[in-house]
Each structure stands twice: as C-alpha cells, then as structure tokens.
Amino acid sequence: MTDSITIRRPDDWHLHLRDGAMLSAVARHSAGFGRAIVMPNLVPPVVTGAQAAAYRDRIMAALPQGAALRPQMTLYLTDTTDPADVIAAHRDGIIRAVKLYPAGATTNSASGVTDMGRVRPVLEAMAEAEIPLCVHGEVTDPQVDIFDREAVFIDRVLDPVRRATPGLRVVMEHITTADGVAYARSGGDDLGATITTHHLVINRNAILAGGIRPHYYCLPVAKRETHRLALREAATSGEARFFLGTDSAPHPDRDKLQPCGCAGCFTAPNTMSILAHVFEEEDALDRLEAFTSLNGASFYGMPPNEDRVRLTRRNTPAAYPAQIAAGDESVTLFDPGFPLFWHLEDA
Ligand SMILES: NC(=O)N[C@@H](CC(=O)O)C(=O)O
Ligand SMILES: [Zn+2]
Ligand SMILES: [Zn+2]
Numbered sequence: 315m316t317d318s319i320t321i322r323r324p325d326d327w328h329l330h331l332r333d334g335a336m337l338s339a340v341a342r343h344s345a346g347f348g349r350a351i352v353m354p355n356l357v358p359p360v361v362t363g364a365q366a367a368a369y370r371d372r373i374m375a376a377l378p379q380g381a382a383l384r385p386q387m388t389l390y391l392t393d394t395t396d397p398a399d400v401i402a403a404h405r406d407g408i409i410r411a412v413k414l415y416p417a418g419a420t421t422n423s424a425s426g427v428t429d430m431g432r433v434r435p436v437l438e439a440m441a442e443a444e445i446p447l448c449v450h451g452e453v454t455d456p457q458v459d460i461f462d463r464e465a466v467f468i469d470r471v472l473d474p475v476r477r478a479t480p481g482l483r484v485v486m487e488h489i490t491t492a493d494g495v496a497y498a499r500s501g502g503d504d505l506g507a508t509i510t511t512h513h514l515v516i517n518r519n520a521i522l523a524g525g526i527r528p529h530y531y532c533l534p535v536a537k538r539e540t541h542r543l544a545l546r547e548a549a550t551s552g553e554a555r556f557f558l559g560t561d562s563a564p565h566p567d568r569d570k571l572q573p574c575g576c577a578g579c580f581t582a583p584n585t586m587s588i589l590a591h592v593f594e595e596e597d598a599l600d601r602l603e604a605f606t607s608l609n610g611a612s613f614y615g616m617p618p619n620e621d622r623v624r625l626t627r628r629n630t631p632a633a634y635p636a637q638i639a640a641g642d643e644s645v646t647l648f649d650p651g652f653p654l655f656w657h658l659e660d661a
Contacts, residue, residue, distance in 0.1 A: 328559025335641030345381035363403030508559025557610035566643035590656035
C-alpha cells in the first residue's frame with residue numbers, strides 16, 4: 315500500500331476568498347495552493363480591471379508571509395461589460411479570466427447576465443484574445459427543476475454560445491452531473507471543466523436524508539449517486555479537460571443556518587486530504603497530480619508549479635477544526651464524513 319506521494323504543488327481553479335474579515339480568516343487556508351482563480355462575486359462584484367487589481371492587493375495583504383498562493387483575478391461579466399475594458403485588463407496582466415453568472419443563479423449573482431445576446435461583443439473579443447470564460451452553468455428558469463438546471467443549461471445556453479463563438483475558451487465550473495462530464499468530453503482543448511472536492515464525496519442524500527443539513531447545501535446542488543460516480547470517474551481519469559476547482563465558498567454559519575440558508579461549502583482547509591482519500595479509493599493516486607497540479611495549468615496556458623507537496627497516510631487522522639473564526643462569525647468546514655488519514659506537507 316502506498317503511504318506517501320509527492321506531487322507538484324496543487325492549484326485551485328475556482329475559489330471564493332471573499333473580502334474584509336472573512337478574507338482575513340480564510341486566505342491562509344488556501345495559501346498552500348500555487349495559483350487560484352479567484353471568483354469576483356463580491357458585494358458589489360468585481361467588474362473593472364481597477365477593482366480586480368485592488369482586490370488582488372487586499373488578498374496579498376491577507377496572506378501569511380511565505381504563502382505560495384498567486385491569486386489569478388477574474389472579472390464579473392454583466393449585461394453592460396465593455397469589451398475594451400476586458401481586453402485592457404487582460405493585456406495589463408490584471409485578469410486571467412471572465413466569470414459568467416446567469417443573473418440569479420447563485421450567491422451574489424444579482425448583477426449577472428440576463429440575456430446572452432447582450433454579451434455577444436464581449437464573448438467575441440474574448441475569443442479573439444483567448445481569454446477564458448468561466449461559467450456557472452445553471453439556468454434560472456423557475457419552470458426547470460433545480461436538479462435539472464445544469465443539464466438544461468448545457469442544451470439551452472452553453473452549446474449555442476459555444477457554436478456561435480468559435481475559439482471561445484470555456485471552463486464549465488463545478489460540474490455536478492454525468493451530462494456535464496459528457497458535454498465536457500464532447501469539446502476540444504478549448505473546453506475544460508472543474509470538479510469540486512465536495513461533489514466527489516456527497517450526493518443529494520447528504521443534504522436531505524434523515525434531516526436537512528445546510529452545510530452540505532451548495533450550488534449547483536449535489537445530485538443523485540449516479541452523477542457523483544460519473545464525477546469520480548472523470549476526476550480520476552487523468553484526462554486533461556478535468557481539473558480541481560474547489561469552489562471553497564465560506565459563509566458565516568449564521569447565514570447558512572437560516573430558514574433560507576445560503577449556498578456554499580468551505581473546503582479549502584481539508585481539500586487535499588479528502589482528495590487523496592478519494593483517489594486512493596478509486597485506485598488512482600497516480601492520477602491525483604494530473605487533476606490537482608497539471609491539467610488546470612495546461613488549460614490556462616501556464617507552466618505547472620515547480621515545487622512539490624507530499625501527502626502521507628498516517629495512522630492518526632489529520633486534525634481539522636470543525637469551525638474557524640472569521641471576525642465575530644464562525645465558518646464550518648466541510649465534513650466529508652470519514653476520517654482523513656492523508657496529511658499534507660511541503661515536500
Ligand atoms: N457554490 C456555491 O454554492 N456558492 C458560491 C457561488 C458559486 O460558486 O456558485 C458562493 O459564492 O457562495
Ligand atoms: Zn457557481
Ligand atoms: Zn463558486
């Protein structure tokens with residue numbers, strides 16, 4: 315049995331670092347990743363290059379000394395985004411990608427896109443400049459069942475947009491279905507997909523069976539077991555199109571534990587321990603590095619990290635706190651429901 319593996323330092327291609335006291339509390343939990351694509355859904359959202367640059371400075375100030383993390387900033391696409399601003403922010407090295415939230419699809423998406431027709435000129439400019447579009451892929455049509463919203467988005471929105479915009483590089487963020495896996499596989503190297511840690515671990519029973527568990531509620535919502543198994547097969551396949559985006563999305567417990575609780579799982583601290591466990595279960599530890607440290611960098615046209623981390627399986631579980639403090643609030647860590655014998659260390 316393998317009890318230690320050394321891999322290139324992982325990257326997180328979908329991360330929420332928030333701002334203010336929450337940023338101060340969570341930044342260090344992602345400091346061991348090499349690069350992270352930082353989501354722009356602050357309140358108000360990050361819509362200009364100047365805002366992205368200022369946010370990047372706040373993140374750098376919140377990171378501990380010696381942190382490996384180099385934040386990769388994104389702009390929040392709105393109906394009124396000016397293509398020239400996006401191109402300039404990218405040319406100046408401020409942003410790495412642009413994020414599409416269908417208006418109303420998820421946390422802090424009120425300023426999102428209401429009609430894809432409105433962003434056609436931006437998408438065309440992005441295709442031309444090879445700026446990736448990161449997509450929260452769910453329709454917001456109230457007629458569509460929440461468990462079907464990803465699959466319907468692929469048919470109604472994503473596929474038509476990709477056909478209409480040849481050359482547009484797209485990342486399907488946090489895919490949760492076998493449909494998402496299949497669609498990602500139908501694309502060329504212009505199409506990638508991130509998979510979260512938690513969607514490899516839980517299905518919808520975790521949220522709803524035996525009582526309602528708000529800490530397992532995120533968007534897209536976890537689906538039935540067949541979909542979780544499809545995600546595990548994809549993540550552990552080694553295929554270049556699939557890579558880690560934790561979607562670590564901290565919220566104060568006070569906001570999660572409500573009659574209408576908000577969506578998001580906080581997985582940054584224990585992600586690598588969980589993934590090592592999952593990949594070992596799938597007999598795929600030799601493909602963990604591809605998923606966490608090679609495939610995403612390759613999609614984004616960046617070299618893999620040069621330094622390494624080591625994961626070691628010990629007899630005693632790694633000790634993660636159940637909660638961390640963020641200012642006056644507490645934030646609950648994602649609980650995978652099994653002990654984490656894989657410990658993460660710098661190599
Ligand atoms: N994933 C979530 O459930 N929540 C994210 C938003 C998102 O990634 O859709 C958040 O910002 O809290
Ligand atoms: Zn999302
Ligand atoms: Zn997210």
